[in-house]
Amino acid sequence: MLPKELSYTREHEWLKVSDENMVIIGITDYAQEELGDITFVELPEVGQVISGGDSPVTLESVKAVSSVYSPAAGEIIEVNSRLDDEPELINESPYTDGWIFKIRITGAMITPLLSPGEYQEFIDSLD
């Protein structure tokens, strides 16, 4: 089940938007399933300023290497440093302990945000 309080992207990321343009970003259960066991997470520096569409995070899994994109321009406020030693948190709890980074956004979203229902429809159409 997709958590109702989150928004989703077609890049299989989830966003938790809170006040003051703070957004927490992670990858969806569908994405972690596709990647397989995640073995390494390259996290950005806190304070790094990025543009929308940049990929501040690289995920390595037993099967592939993939990027996590930022849906908007902004500044990295916090990263989940537990992932340095426990990258498997993304596989085990992608929507909670496996969150990846927090960003203060300063620009518009460059990718449409999907509701849980819309994202579910999107992944159903992929299979």
Added chain:
Amino acid sequence: MSVNKKLDRTPLYKNHKKIDAKLAPFAGWEMPEMYGNILKEHLHTRSANSIFDICHMGEFIIEGKKAEKDLENLLSCGLASLGSGRCRYGFLLNDEGFFIDDLIIFKYSCTRFMIVVNSSRITNDAEWICSHLSTSTSFTNISDKTAKIDLQGPLSFKTASSVFPDIEFVVMNRFAFIEFEYEGIKLTASTTGYTGELGFEFFMPPESAVTIWELLLEVDSVKPAGLSSRNSLRLEKGLPLYGYDITDKITPIEANLERFVNFNKDFIGKDALIRQIRNKPARILTPFLCAGRSTAREGFTIYKDNKPAGVVTSGVFSPMLNKGIGLAMIDQSISAVGTIIECRKDDTKINAVIIDLPFIR
């Protein structure tokens, strides 16, 4: 890319589907890549035992009064010193000393042998072998009539003995094989494999594969494992993979596999190998250990002092070491153990160190 050819399916296809295996194309076959979790499959094989569907691999029977003489000429490994009921790892090489394939040869007697080859090489191997046999020697490709299930891991002997209680597996050393019958099914079991663990490869008729697979799975300690974990298992033990670490542009000398070449006999490619040893090969296949979890994979360029000096041929995350490991074809000059190298691809840079095999004991 479009793939028009329909993928082959092994006799165990339905068993894999039933337990939601993730299937993926491999060498023209639809093979189980994993059964849910590659890391767990890897670690389970190291600590207990797993079964692998390896039905895609090729098997040839070579028979005749000159079979041994013909095969001595074709293969890098010696056969005269190999006893009946034993197997040996060796290579088919061309005149230039390049790999046509790597294989395991089974000696039933001086006049009857089985060769187990990579599935992607069946056609090339068959052509090459047939064109070098005496007229009295027969060649039969039994790949379609042979299914293969590997049982690998420290508990393999215990498992095999409980499933086939009448068979004395304990008398078998590594690289031996026996033929036996179980409820009318003719099986061959060899103490070989591709994980570096104790274990067996079971050969049987395809119509019996489901029976044997299910029988093995009934043992509590046995779990199925897919080709992805097989790949990380073999690389942790430094075993090369055809098409990646060894190819038709690489020799056994460059691949650091000279110990599987018997220079006390004549074979195709020998002269080229001797020349190469004399001139010292410019490059050599070398294991490396990444500094951390980030893994240099196949295709990364190796740099030393900011100069390109090789290429990664295989790279995986090692579940036993919790670090990236791999093999790279590098300039001989930087191959000393302890040499620090950098592996690069696009913006990614990974530090690594040249080490000795195996990655794990």
